[in-house]
Amino acid sequence: MxxxxxxxxxxxxxxxxxxxxxxxxxxxxxxxxxxxxxxxxxxxxxxxxxxxxxxxxxxxxxxxxxxxxxxxxxxxxxxxxxxxxxxxxxxxxxxxxxxxxxxxxxxxxxxxxxxxxxxxxxxxxxxxxxxxxxxxxxxxxxxxxxxxxxxxxxxxxxxxxxxxxxxxxxxxxxxxxxxxxxxxxxxxxxxxxxxxxxxxxxxxxxxxxxxxxxxxxxxQGDPRNYLDRSEYLLDWTACFAAKGDTLRAEGLLNDAIENLAEKDRFDLSTPAQQQRYRTACRACADAYRDLAHRTGQRSMLLRAALLRLSLPAYQAFLKHKA
The missing domain is CATH 3.90.550.10 (Spore Coat Polysaccharide Biosynthesis Protein SpsA; Chain A)
Known part of the structure; x- marks a missing residue:
């Protein structure tokens, strides 16, 4: 048995x-x-x-x-x-x-x-x-x-x-x-x-x-208040991109970006937490660049560049685009 x-x-x-x-x-x-x-x-x-x-x-x-x-x-x-x-x-x-x-x-x-x-x-x-x-x-x-x-x-x-x-x-x-x-x-x-x-x-x-x-x-509270949520969304983005589901990957990536944009939710009172936040923001830029290479969509390269510049710059782009 x-x-x-x-x-x-x-x-x-x-x-x-x-x-x-x-x-x-x-x-x-x-x-x-x-x-x-x-x-x-x-x-x-x-x-x-x-x-x-x-x-x-x-x-x-x-x-x-x-x-x-x-x-x-x-x-x-x-x-x-x-x-x-x-x-x-x-x-x-x-x-x-x-x-x-x-x-x-x-x-x-x-x-x-x-x-x-x-x-x-x-x-x-x-x-x-x-x-x-x-x-x-x-x-x-x-x-x-x-x-x-x-x-x-x-x-x-x-x-x-x-x-x-x-x-x-x-x-x-x-x-x-x-x-x-x-x-x-x-x-x-x-x-x-x-x-x-x-x-x-x-x-x-x-x-x-x-x-x-x-x-x-x-x-212990709303998951959106913890950087772990954005981090696992970025991990899921990579997993779905690797198996060719780039549409799902982009949706997950946008969820991560939206969560990170709510910066006031997070406890960033220590240098370690501040570094985690910056690392997650950079990972969003890297993920969009990876999706651009996988899909050939040049607009994703622009999104990656703006995210690399700063999250507020990316948000301003989205607001203008809307």
Whole structure:
């Protein structure tokens, strides 16, 4: 039977951790390797992790200095041995049949990634009213079809992006890791994962209980306020340009430019943040120059030159053009 490695990053979740680990250890599919990554948690989580390892031989514990969610996931990826990989956030839970149903779908379709739906709950595991729409259709998608679904799904795009509602073939992570120190780490990695896929299976089974609580990463404000958003949009621009979808690439690039133009949104109080902002602005100019070479459109070279001069100069050009 295939082994599934389940990687659970752990940080300041002692109220939720036992329920999370119990939901994974109690899966109807039992051939699991459960990796608890204590990311330098300052509460009782390290002891809780060790206690679980003593109770269940399938559980391994990694204690590491605090480095954030991406670094914790990467630590788990570095040691996991499963044929398939799943991620669970340590304040969330799986339904008992989730991994069995995901693996069955994988074996029936040959999918490289299987997505399952999720139920939004409050901190006490009660379903949130109005945040759990009618289930989506079950389907198996090619990468182009996957991206079409993503770009037309609006607010529902979370289903396609997040790390934790998926079962992955282990080989997808042979050379890939999450971007350490970044918000929206799922966004940075997604196009590189999908690029390796032939099939992606989408299930409507609500197999993941996603707790929305104050203080979680997902609750920390508008993504437009963080340079990470412009940076992942630039990364996506390069990915889509490289595979020949220059129209999509230009749209993503314009989204990045629009975000950077809202300069007052960002915390630029340190030299490092100021340098990040300047680097992102220069990357927009470089991306337009690359698109000009790929498409032969000379107007893109003008846009690149104006962006290299300054973002305000580019905005003035757009205003005059309109």
């Amino acid at each position: 295939p082994k599934i490695s389940v990687i659970i990053p752990v940080y300041k979740v002692e109220r939720y951790l036992d329920a999370c680990v119990a939901s994974v250890a109690g899966q109807t599919y039992a051939d699991l390797e459960i990796i608890l990554v204590d990311d330098g948690s300052p509460d009782n989580c390290p002891a809780l992790c060790d206690a679980w390892a003593k109770k269940d031989a399938r559980i391994k514990v990694i204690h590491r200095p605090n480095g954030g969610l991406s670094a914790a996931r990467n630590s788990g990826l570095d040691v996991c041995t499963g044929d398939f990989i799943a991620f669970v956030d340590s304040d969330d839970q799986l339904e008992p049949q989730t991994l069995e149903r995901a693996l069955t779908a994988q074996q029936n379709t040959g999918a490289d990634i299987v997505l399952f739906d999720y139920l939004c709950t409050d901190e006490n595991d009660r379903p949130l009213q109005g945040q759990n729409p009618v289930g989506r259709p079950e389907e198996t998608l090619t990468p182009p079809q996957f991206w079409q679904k993503y770009f037309t799904s609006g607010d529902a795009c979370t289903y396609y992006v997040v790390a934790w509602n998926k079962l992955y073939k282990g080989g997808l992570f042979r050379t890939l890791r999450y971007a350490a120190g970044k918000r929206y780490e799922d966004m940075f990695l997604l196009p590189h994962l999908v690029a390796q896929c032939e099939k992606i299976a989408c299930l409507n089974f609500r197999g993941y209980r996603y707790a929305q609580r104050a203080g979680s990463i997902m609750s």
